[in-house]
Amino acid sequence: MAKAVVLLSGGLDSATVLAIARHQGFECHALTCLYGQRHGLEVEAARQVARSLDAAEHLVIRVDLGAIGGSALTDWQIHVPDGPAQQGVPITYVPARNTVLLALALAWAEAIGAFDIFIGVHAVDAGGYPDCRQAFIQAFEDLANVATAAAVQGLGRFRIHAPLINMTKAQIIRKGLELGVDYRLTRSCYRPDPKGRSCGRCLACRVRLDAFAELGLEDGIPYTHDHAGS
DSSP: OOEEEEEOOSSHHHHHHHHHHHHTTOEEEEEEEEOSOSOSHHHHHHHHHHHHTTOSEEEEEEOOGGGTOOSTTTOTTSOOOBSSOOSSSOTTOOTTHHHHHHHHHHHHHHHHTOOEEEOOOOSTTSTTOGGGSHHHHHHHHHHHHHHOHHHHTTSOOOEEEOTTTTOOHHHHHHHHHHTTOOGGGOOOOSSOOTTSOBOSOBHHHHHHHHHHHHTTOOOOSOBOTTOTTO
16 A cells, blocks of 8 residues: 555644545555644644544654744734635745645655655635645645655655645535545634634634535534634
8 A cells, every 4th residue: 555644734624635545545644743833722633633534643743933933823923813815815824834844744755655745735715825826736746856865766756636726615525524524623723712612703714614604514613602603
């Protein structure tokens, strides 16, 4: 069975991607990064998702992008705005985050002899994030195949899989449900409360709630008491 490294944040998208990779027959090695985000709820969610979808291994790495700042997700001095998305690149964009995450995934893939890397980016509801575009994915794949000893020595060619890139959030949820994803284990909120409840107002929450509503479904995760949909 071929190995694959799957970037697993603990959110809805990455859980779906893990299910897709498993469905395609890969032995899945899940990678979660503590990059200095506002809360650690995603990491516990990622652990539960990895277990529920039978990941062969789950590695958690700490890289402090919070020391760099420049994003509302890593700098407590920057306010996380309510949704919907504004024009341009949103303040919740973390500088070069997906480049860093894919570089870590590439390093682990080369170390374990995997040539397939899965990431849950999608461009349709991405809100202007530059590192969620097909051009970025292709550029990183090209880089991977000139930057690694495994590729240069002809041991294999790295492939960056972004199976959600042209899907809406509702389409992603529908696909995950078909593959048995339990979305109650996932978390998406940019600013959960101390009890771990999602705010229901940030961009991530709004996109998620709207997608479940589009499908005629209720989101099974806890929201704050002042959220009308809770």
